[in-house]
Amino acid sequence: MIRKSMMTVAVVVILVMGCHVASASIMTYKGIGLHSKVTLHAAGSPADGCRVSAGQYLISYEGTDYASYCVDIYHYAGSGEVTELPIESLNNGDLVAFLFETYSEDVQDNIDAAALGVAIWEVIFETSDNFDVTDGYLSITGNEAVAQAANDLLSTLPDSYQTQWDMLVLHSDCKQDMIIPGSPIPEPATLMILNLGAVGLIIRRRRRMKIG
Numbered sequence: 001m002i003r004k005s006m007m008t009v010a011v012v013v014i015l016v017m018g019c020h021v022a023s024a025s026i027m028t029y030k031g032i033g034l035h036s037k038v039t040l041h042a043a044g045s046p047a048d049g050c051r052v053s054a055g056q057y058l059i060s061y062e063g064t065d066y067a068s069y070c071v072d073i074y075h076y077a078g079s080g081e082v083t084e085l086p087i088e089s090l091n092n093g094d095l096v097a098f099l100f101e102t103y104s105e106d107v108q109d110n111i112d113a114a115a116l117g118v119a120i121w122e123v124i125f126e127t128s129d130n131f132d133v134t135d136g137y138l139s140i141t142g143n144e145a146v147a148q149a150a151n152d153l154l155s156t157l158p159d160s161y162q163t164q165w166d167m168l169v170l171h172s173d174c175k176q177d178m179i180i181p182g183s184p185i186p187e188p189a190t191l192m193i194l195n196l197g198a199v200g201l202i203i204r205r206r207r208r209m210k211i212g
Contacts, residue, residue: 024081027170027178030058033067034113039142042125045073054121054146055113059178061170067107069100069117071124071169072177073138082170087163087179089171095123097163100179103153115149120179122154131157 035055040047056067057077070077071090087093099119107113118133118140127137131154133147134140140147166182 024083025062027079027082027172027175028060029077029079029175030060030065032056033058034107034110035117036110036114036143036146038114038118038140038146040073040121040138040140042073042138046076047073051142053114054117054140055110056107056117057176057178059170059180061180066178066180067104068170068178068180069104069120070176071096071120071179073121073125075172075174075176078175080172080175082172082175082177085169085171087167087169089169090124092123094161094163095157096120096179097165097167098158098161099123099153100167100181101163101165102156104181111145111149114143114146115153118146118150119153122150123157 032053033056035053037051038054040050040052040054042048055069057070059066059068061082087097090096099116103112103116107116122131122133122138125138130136132139133150133154140150168180168182170178170180
C-alpha cells in the first residue's frame with residue numbers, strides 16, 4: 001500500500017513538472033521588415049478602416065530570428081508569451097501553408113511582402129468562397145499595387161495542400177499571432193528509412209545488453 005501511494009505521488013509530481021516544462025515561451029517582436037501600408041477593412045476588427053502595415057514582422061523565438069507573417073487581425077504586434085499551435089489550427093491552414101511555403105522565400109521588395117501578408121489574411125478571414133482582396137468581408141484599399149499582387153498570389157491557390165515545412169503558429173492571447181517555418185517534413189520513403197534505422201539501433205543495443 002505504501003509503495004502504491006509513493007508511486008501515485010511520483011506520477012503526480014512528474015505530471016506537474018511536465019506541465020511546467022510545457023508552459024509558454026517568449027516571442028520577441030523586433031519591428032517591421034519589408035512591408036507596405038494598406039487600409040484594412042474587416043468589420044469587428046480593431047484595425048477596421050485603419051492604415052496598417054502588411055508584410056514581414058521581425059521576431060525572435062527560442063534563439064532564432066524570423067521574418068514572419070501575421071495571422072491575426074484582432075491584436076497588435078508585440079512581445080509576449082506564446083504557445084505553439086499547428087498550422088491546421090488556422091482557418092484554411094493548408095492554404096496559408098501553401099502561400100507561405102511557395103512565396104515567402106521569393107519576396108524581393110515591399111510590394112511582394114505586403115501582397116503575401118494580405119493574401120494570408122484573406123484566406124484566413126474571408127467569409128465567402130471568393131478570395132479577392134478588393135471585395136468581401138476582408139478587403140484592402142489605398143494600395144492598388146499590393147491588391148493586384150495579392151490577387152495574383154490567390155489565383156494560384158490549389159484545392160488542397162499538404163505542408164512541407166511542419167509550420168507553426170505562435171499564438172498569444174494579447175498580441176498578434178505569427179507563423180514560422182519548422183523543419184522540412186521527410187518524404188515517406190525517407191521517413192521509412194529513418195524508422196528502419198531507429199529500429200536497427202534499438203535491436204543492436206538490446207543485443208549488447210544481453211551479451212554484457
